[in-house]
Amino acid sequence: MSHPPKPERTGLLYRLYQRRLWREIDRESVPHHIAVIVDGNRRWAKQRLQERAAFGHRAGARKIPEFLGWCEEAGVGVVTLYLLSADNLQARDRTELEDLFGIIAELAKLLSENPRWRVKHVGACEGLSPELTEALAEAESVTRDHTGLHINLAVGYGGRSEITAAVRSVIAEHQAAGGTIDTLAEKLTPETIGENLWTRGQADPDLMIRTSGEQRLSDFMIWQSAHSEFYFVEALYPDLREVDFLRALRDYSSRQRRLGG
Numbered sequence: 001m002s003h004p005p006k007p008e009r010t011g012l013l014y015r016l017y018q019r020r021l022w023r024e025i026d027r028e029s030v031p032h033h034i035a036v037i038v039d040g041n042r043r044w045a046k047q048r049l050q051e052r053a054a055f056g057h058r059a060g061a062r063k064i065p066e067f068l069g070w071c072e073e074a075g076v077g078v079v080t081l082y083l084l085s086a087d088n089l090q091a092r093d094r095t096e097l098e099d100l101f102g103i104i105a106e107l108a109k110l111l112s113e114n115p116r117w118r119v120k121h122v123g124a125c126e127g128l129s130p131e132l133t134e135a136l137a138e139a140e141s142v143t144r145d146h147t148g149l150h151i152n153l154a155v156g157y158g159g160r161s162e163i164t165a166a167v168r169s170v171i172a173e174h175q176a177a178g179g180t181i182d183t184l185a186e187k188l189t190p191e192t193i194g195e196n197l198w199t200r201g202q203a204d205p206d207l208m209i210r211t212s213g214e215q216r217l218s219d220f221m222i223w224q225s226a227h228s229e230f231y232f233v234e235a236l237y238p239d240l241r242e243v244d245f246l247r248a249l250r251d252y253s254s255r256q257r258r259l260g261g
Contacts, residue, residue: 014243021246025074029253031206033078034071035221035228038064040212040236047236054099059238061107068117068149070245078150078202080122082220083107086158089127101128104155105135112139116148122198123157124165152199159222166196166223199224207252211237229255 038060045056064081071079083104089097111119121136128136136155167188174187194200204224208217213234217225231248233240 018243018246021243021250025246025249026253027075030075030249031229031252032076033080033203033205033207034076035080035082035205035208035225036067037082037208037210037214037218037220038237039210039214041238043212044236044238052099053096054103056236056238057100057103061103063238063240064107065110065114067240067245068111068151070242072116072149074245074249076149078152078205080152080154080199080205080221082154082157082218084123084155084157085219086124086127086156086161087219089156098129101132104153105129105132108135108139108153111151111153112143114146114148116146118143118146118148118150120150120152122152122154124161125156128156150202152202154220157198157220159217159219162198163193163223165198166193169196194223197223204228207231207248209233209248211235211240 041056041060042053043056044059045053048055050056068079084100088100092100108119108121111117119139121140125133125136132155136153139153170187170192171184174184179187199221204226205221205228208221208225208228208230209232210216210230211233213232215232221228229252231251233244233248235241235244
């Protein structure tokens with residue numbers, strides 16, 4: 001009769017595998033910017049027979065500082081976390097949204113307390129609670145001069161809305177400078193649109209990760225991800241392990257990137 005492995009043996013094997021993964025990653029090829037679609041929190045709660053999705057959202061929020069620590073250790077410079085989409089603001093139950101607003105506000109405050117990390121809100125404030133809007137602004141303000149890991153919190157974010165807002169900004173600037181409709185086309189270039197995105201001044205993501213097994217972008221960074229590599233993880237976000245992250249880095253470092261090809 002076979003017996004299950006002892007917990008201490010399982011833990012040892014896991015740590016050995018983890019170290020092996022670190023050795024297999026080309027440190028010169030670690031992505032500078034990783035964008036993550038944080039997905040699976042609601043299913044995680046349902047699997048545990050929890051009626052409120054907030055149970056899963058809180059579990060996902062608890063995982064985020066740990067995940068960011070892995071990124072920092074690996075030498076990643078920028079992480080963008082897709083936490084709440086513009087579409088969610090229309091489709092989700094009001095109770096769930098109110099719970100999410102509070103959870104994200106607490107997360108923003110927690111992240112801003114790290115003396116190295118810089119936090120930035122990426123998205124629109126329309127539809128967010130005043131408390132969440134204030135928490136995001138405060139986190140951005142108090143970490144403005146931090147020079148470590150740059151963290152974008154994509155909240156109230158939609159890729160199509162972002163592009164629309166960028167184009168409107170280019171048009172407004174053109175009009176303010178006395179430009180005419182005849183010369184507007186010259187101003188609407190990929191460069192000027194990129195300079196007016198919510199992520200302006202930042203490099204586009206090198207690697208896009210989505211948890212929960214889903215394989216779609218869901219209106220996330222559709223402009224910036226034109227040349228990104230994609231990696232899909234079966235684990236629901238609260239269950240994400242460091243080895244899952246390391247596998248993504250190993251896979252990325254082994255790819256031959258062909259930008260535009």
